[in-house]
Amino acid sequence: MMHPLNCACPDCDLLLSLPAGSSRRQRYCPRCNASLGSGRGSFPALASTALAGLILFFPAVTLPLMRFTLAGQSDNNSVWEGIADLWQQGFPLLAVTVMVCSLLAPLVQLLVCFSIACCVQLSRFPAYYPSLLKIANTAKHWSMLEVYAIGILVAYVKMMGDGDVTILSGCYCLAAVMVCAILSEQLFDNDHAWAAWQQGKAP
Incomplete structure (x- = not known):
């Protein structure tokens, strides 16, 4: 039946x-x-992709993104330092928005996707598993790391005419995290996750 x-x-x-x-x-x-x-997601691939994004996340937000050199003077900045600068310059609302959309939401998305994939693979579903699924669906709407990456690209193009711009390791890490976040969203199968939970609860 x-x-x-x-x-x-x-x-x-x-x-x-x-x-x-x-x-x-x-x-x-x-x-x-x-x-x-x-969808047609793969939870083993989801776990690997989310884990890779989590490993690269800390260097992506702490390492300098670009070095700008003009008249012998050079300066560089990381994602976290950029948010702190916005706060110090009197733009607290913008700083919080950038922090939520470019740091917290992508981090939560990767963490939750990795946790869900592990639960499905191990067939172990804690009591808060349904909450994880709801958080995953909410975080993907707030994760806008690609918008931040476009802003970096625009800044790079504009500064090229004024001085020397060098791409640093933080920019590569950030690009890798963005790819991992996008792939995690594509690989996450909400229906499969709910069905696995339903089967795991069945006697």
Whole structure:
């Protein structure tokens, strides 16, 4: 006997019960009309990608991104120092926004994706597992590391005409973290994660 399939809306987290044997690809959430189509994620690949992003995250935000040299004077800055400079220059709201979207949200996204992948692979689901799934869906909307990377690219192009600009190791680490965050989002299969939790709870 086939049991109804429980899943969660990827946008509003509404818990739904679909008829047995039905396909999620042609179904939509009754509350927000989001597609319930199932992805094709791979949790072993998700765990590896998220772990790589976590390893590179600290050097990405602490190492200098670029060195700008003009008239014999040079200066460089990291992501964290840039946020601190915004705060000190009287832009606390902008500093907090950049910190949340460029530091906290990507870090939470990588941490939660790694935790979920490990839970699924080990078939061990703690009581807070549903909360992890909801946090994962929320963090991806706030993670805007690619916007910060575009800002760096624009600054690089503008400064090239005024002096010498050298790309440093922090910029490469930041680019790698951005790729890991994007891949983690693509590899994360929300439906599969919920289904694994449902099967793990079944007697």
